[in-house]
Amino acid sequence: MKTLIVYAHPDPKSLNGTLKDLAVSTLEGAGHEVRVSDLHAMNWKAVVDAEDYGPDASSPLKVAADSGRAFEAGTLTADVRAEQEKLLWADTIIFQFPLWWYTMPAIMKGWVDRVFTHRFAYGVGEHSATRYGARFGEGTLAGRRALLSVTAGGPESHYAARGINGPMEDLLFPIHHGILYHPGIEVLPPFVLYRVDKMTGEDFADAAKAWEQRLLTLESTEPIAFRRQNFGDYEMPSLHLKEGLEPAGRTGFGLHVR
Amino acid sequence: MKTLIVYAHPDPKSLNGTLKDLAVSTLEGAGHEVRVSDLHAMNWKAVVDAEDYGPDASSPLKVAADSGRAFEAGTLTADVRAEQEKLLWADTIIFQFPLWWYTMPAIMKGWVDRVFTHRFAYGVGEHSATRYGARFGEGTLAGRRALLSVTAGGPESHYAARGINGPMEDLLFPIHHGILYHPGIEVLPPFVLYRVDKMTGEDFADAAKAWEQRLLTLESTEPIAFRRQNFGDYEMPSLHLKEGLEPAGRTGFGLHVR
Numbered sequence: 001m002k003t004l005i006v007y008a009h010p011d012p013k014s015l016n017g018t019l020k021d022l023a024v025s026t027l028e029g030a031g032h033e034v035r036v037s038d039l040h041a042m043n044w045k046a047v048v049d050a051e052d053y054g055p056d057a058s059s060p061l062k063v064a065a066d067s068g069r070a071f072e073a074g075t076l077t078a079d080v081r082a083e084q085e086k087l088l089w090a091d092t093i094i095f096q097f098p099l100w101w102y103t104m105p106a107i108m109k110g111w112v113d114r115v116f117t118h119r120f121a122y123g124v125g126e127h128s129a130t131r132y133g134a135r136f137g138e139g140t141l142a143g144r145r146a147l148l149s150v151t152a153g154g155p156e157s158h159y160a161a162r163g164i165n166g167p168m169e170d171l172l173f174p175i176h177h178g179i180l181y182h183p184g185i186e187v188l189p190p191f192v193l194y195r196v197d198k199m200t201g202e203d204f205a206d207a208a209k210a211w212e213q214r215l216l217t218l219e220s221t222e223p224i225a226f227r228r229q230n231f232g233d234y235e236m237p238s239l240h241l242k243e244g245l246e247p248a249g250r251t252g253f254g255l256h257v258r
Numbered sequence: 259m260k261t262l263i264v265y266a267h268p269d270p271k272s273l274n275g276t277l278k279d280l281a282v283s284t285l286e287g288a289g290h291e292v293r294v295s296d297l298h299a300m301n302w303k304a305v306v307d308a309e310d311y312g313p314d315a316s317s318p319l320k321v322a323a324d325s326g327r328a329f330e331a332g333t334l335t336a337d338v339r340a341e342q343e344k345l346l347w348a349d350t351i352i353f354q355f356p357l358w359w360y361t362m363p364a365i366m367k368g369w370v371d372r373v374f375t376h377r378f379a380y381g382v383g384e385h386s387a388t389r390y391g392a393r394f395g396e397g398t399l400a401g402r403r404a405l406l407s408v409t410a411g412g413p414e415s416h417y418a419a420r421g422i423n424g425p426m427e428d429l430l431f432p433i434h435h436g437i438l439y440h441p442g443i444e445v446l447p448p449f450v451l452y453r454v455d456k457m458t459g460e461d462f463a464d465a466a467k468a469w470e471q472r473l474l475t476l477e478s479t480e481p482i483a484f485r486r487q488n489f490g491d492y493e494m495p496s497l498h499l500k501e502g503l504e505p506a507g508r509t510g511f512g513l514h515v516r
């Protein structure tokens with residue numbers, strides 16, 4: 001495998017830093033190639049602005065149109081082009097981050113906002129009355145697989161099907177489906193550690209063993225069975241799921257899993 | 259009303275900038291006080307790091323513990339303290355932003371990550387086997403109301419109950435419930451404009467009228483009826499919704515609305 005690890009934590013000595021290091025050593029030890037985007041160490045620019053698109057940027061700025069034009073002209077900034085190249089190089093992408101306010105930290109969202117440009121990650125393929133782009137199962141990054149490795153402060157029960165925070169699978173759906181599956185990446189079930197501020201040495205040993213196990217079985221892990229947009233499951237042009245396809249008793253995000 | 263507008267778009271001439279300006283003039287015209295946090299104009303620091311917590315920061319950094327200690331000692335950075343003071347001043351908070359990758363832009367997430375510190379927005383009140391904090395209906399920011407004003411590129415049908423992107427109410431749930439209701443803020447139904455890249459002058463005139471109408475009726479708008487954590491709807495200590503309380507046919511996030 002060629003694995004890109006996108007990692008966001010301000011402290012390399014943190015649990016997230018340790019899990020990232022363990023991923024590098026485990027994968028390299030098994031003969032895989034690994035590259036790491038350590039967003040804090042890179043001092044990653046998290047904020048989209050007109051400087052991202054050079055002197056040709058529109059006024060008023062149109063983030064979709066301007067990023068797509070700069071992508072096609074090859075004039076995106078060097079930091080963004082380097083990340084796009086890493087994504088094209090990789091067959092596997094791991095995102096390592098703490099869950100802050102039920103989603104990724106700002107620095108990682110800023111990596112998505114700036115790297116997942118128009119014409120690269122969205123706005124790809126024919127858009128017409130009968131087809132709305134090559135996305136959700138197709139796209140520039142098709143053929144790749146991704147895995148979120150997430151640490152959460154709260155206990156697992158709060159993230160269960162009836163838990164007050166909402167189910168973890170639904171909290172991660174906008175990342176899994178909205179960000180990763182959108183440009184064609186298949187998404188593996190996440191690796192989540194709960195209540196990490198209360199973690200003992202023994203808990204950590206168990207977690208490290210479980211993480212190594214996940215890493216060494218990535219190639220045989222089945223992805224989440226999200227429905228593909230352009231293969232008959234959705235009405236056009238509404239992109240509503242066709243009647244009768246919903247899993248029994250599911251509403252909301254759960255509709256979009258076969 | 260005392261309204262704080264937290265606004266994120268890189269270009270003041272954008273649709274989002276125009277909607278923010280319209281909110282300021284409409285509310286001031288109706289005799290309300292308005293303050294604006296224009297995150298791009300403020301060059302808001304989006305990224306949490308050890309510098310946020312001064313020389314006493316832990317090693318390894320513990321974002322929850324360190325931010326809570328700095329909050330209680332009054333040693334948070336001046337930019338964060340100023341935003342916390344604005345939140346305490348306001349009775350109404352409007353968030354104006356474009357939906358990027360199904361959630362807020364990184365700069366606004368970084369405002370949440372840095373301003374919503376431990377002991378201020380979470381980790382408030384008793385945590386024991388019988389009570390898990392003053393949150394979800396109680397907390398530091400109780401008595402306040404918030405409204406998201408969001409622009410989306412896609413058509414409304416893609417965000418409907420059966421739409422491929424997932425329902426807009428579910429996409430916004432981690433912000434509505436996870437970020438805003440968590441420290442006690444009541445949340446009004448969002449104001450969402452769809453397909454904004456295709457908006458005509460006539461569409462904009464209609465949208466501006468609808469936005470003014472929402473702004474002038476904020477005080478009489480009913481908030482989303484999220485369930486309160488500590489008033490009998492949840493089992494302890496699991497914080498699972500009690501059996502039988504779920505709305506008919508709903509799963510996932512929808513369980514937590516009465």
